[in-house]
Amino acid sequence: MWDVVIAGGQVIDGAGNPWVHADLALSGGRIGAVGEGLRHEPAHRRIDAAGLIVCPGFVDMHTHSDIQLLGTPTHEAKVMQGVTLEVLGQDGLGVAPLSDECIELVRSQLQAINGDPPNVHWDWRRFGEYLDAFDGKVATNVASYVGHGTVRMNVMGMEQRPPTEGELTAMQTIIDQAMRDGAVGLSTGLTYPPGMFASDDEIVTLCSAIRRYGGVYCTHHRSYGAGALQAYQDSIEIGRQAEVPVHLAHAQLSFPVNKGRGRALLGLVDQARRDGVDVTMDTYPYAAASTFLRAIFPAWAHAGGEAALLGRLRDSATRQRLRHEIEVEGTDGAHGVPVDWSLMQLGGLSLPQHQEFVGLRVPEAAARTGQPPFDWVCDLLIAERLGGVIVWHIGDEENVRTIMHHPAHTVGSDGVLVGDLPHPRAWGTFARYLDTYTRELGLFTWEEIIRKMTSLPAQILGLRDRGLLRPGMAADVVCFDPLRVRDTATYEQPRAFPEGIPYVFVNGVAVKDQDRHTGNLPGQALRRGQHGRSDR
Structure with missing residues (x-):
């Protein structure tokens, strides 16, 4: 039966x-x-x-649910749109492995995008112990990269310098253990500290620790603004030298300097693939981005960690230097483009006295205090202890549509689940691809868009028993109405669930049934070497 x-x-x-x-x-x-x-x-x-269309469960190739999924295991934001597998450990900003010495550093560094739920105790140390925390305790499956930034914090803290040979070996050892524990590869965040302190040669060397396991190098590279195409080329070159597959995270081309350059990016990808480099990518279907507010500062300002950055923000002479670099020159943290404050919308702040600013653009918020935007931002970050998330309206819709057409393209929400007014992509990405870009605009057939959400991600991650509806495969299944599926999340009301996706099954268990979350928690951590994983 x-x-x-x-x-x-x-x-x-x-x-x-x-x-x-x-x-x-x-x-x-x-x-x-x-x-x-x-x-x-x-x-x-x-x-x-x-x-109804019946298809495999959707794979979110880029998420920031590392802590929130443990804190809210029913995970309605993703379950309600048909996601059955979350890929964690993105942008070099994973939460495992952790040494006793660096746990508070990592916890503080990532609080703005992960939050700090009181029911999550951060009691893991090894990567495998972190994965164990999900088995049978959450609604969706998870897979995870090991984050380069986290590994570097374990070994070097927040020092801005090359590693010694001993430190490089120590990082390789940590990555090797994480791969044996089940990581699917190595991620980097090269506009975030401490990842931005690393050279490409360091990354190539560390990728040797994932090559023997068939791991993937997934990169948030050095610029999505000025020099973006060179940064993409450099990412491909890392994969070429390290002899590992390259996955380009949130493969966007932002800011006016990159308007209409999507085809140039795809040309780089096509050439790399012709040359034998396995390059894939993911994007979310929105022009706006989202990140830490403090991410706009240059690498040197982050050196030494949070206390050092706060000290620099308080120092008047240093603040003037930062003002010039951010507003006139363009920093590596802000993708080499001078900051236009009017494009920054405040998405999440922690202090009660700052809630009036959430949802405002930075100039409007600064005007309420009579300060210039730069000084207001510095004072805000000092008060918030560097917390704060922004929605950054820097994208180009033409590029978004061009890039999503590529056959090596997959879907990743890059969703941040914390803040009073977060980016809607965490709640709307998959329904928006189905609704706006497939049914309304006709950019894809149903078969094409579903492949991008299911079998192609599973293939990239090497998960052989996921992503296809065939006998013997894991029963991750979505049923949706092609005439009614609709994204309802907006920038004004981001936490709105989609319509027209009545059934979702994870490992054969209904997590959404007749449009309602069942409360079931059948999710598992999909570890390298298990669940059909094979070397690439």
Whole structure:
């Protein structure tokens, strides 16, 4: 007897094949059968999927749910839009492994995007112990990169210098252990400290620790503004030298300097692939970005950690130097482009006296205090102990649409779940691809967009039992109405759930049933070497 039979839907298998009318049978957390007539076989439950598309569960290739998923394990933001696998440890900013000496440093460094839920105790140290915290305790599956920035903090703290040979070996050892514990690769965040202190040669050397395990190098590279194409080329070159696959995180081209340059990026990707470098990418379907407010400062200002940065913000002479670099020259933290404060919208602040500023652009908020924007931002960061998240309206819709067409493109929300007015991409990315870019604009067929959300991400991560509706595969399944699916999250009301996605199954267990979250927590950590993982 089957556990569940989903009958009469338009089945899209995830591989890009044309849809077929078929039934889908689930048993023991796996897909038992796909075909006609299964609706007549014994089952504990039957779902009438007439009029619905039935497809594999969606994979969010770029998330910042590392702590929030443990704090709110039902994870409605993603479950309600059909996500069944979250890929954590992004931008070099993972939360494992942790030494006793660096745990508070990492915790403080990432609080602005992770929050600090009181029910998350940060009691893991090894990477594998962190993955253990998810097994059977959360609604979605997870996989995770090991973050280069976190590894560097474990070994070097926040020092801005090259590593010694001993420190480089220590970082390789940590990465090797994380890979043996189940990491899917190494991520970097090269506009964030301490990742921005590293040379490309350092990254190439550290990638040797993932090569032997078939790991992926996933990079938030050095610039999405001035010099963005060179930064993409440098990322590809790291993969070429290290002989590892390269995944380009949130592969956008932002700021007016990059208007209309999407095809140039795709040309770099195509050439690399012709040369034998396995390059893939992900994007979210929005022109606006989101990041830490403090990220706009140059690398030298971050050297030594948070206390050192706060001291520099308080020093009048240093503040004048920072003002010139940020507003006139453009810093490495702000992608080499002079900051236009009018493009920055405040998404999340922690102190009660600052809540009136949430949702405002920086000049409007600064005007309430009579200060210039730069000084207001510095004083705000001092008061907030460097906390604060912004929505940064710097994107180009033409580039967004151009890049998403590439066959090596996947979907990643880059969603931040904290703040009073966060970016809507955490709640709307997948429905927006289905609604706006597929049904309304016709940029994709259903088969094409579903491949980008399912089998292609699973292929990149090497998860052989995910991403396809075939017998023996894991039963991560989504049912949605192609006529009704709709993204409702907006910049004004970001925490709005999509419509038209009535059923979601994770490992054969319903987590969304008739448009309602069930409260079930069947998610598992998908570790390298398990769950069908094989070396690439």
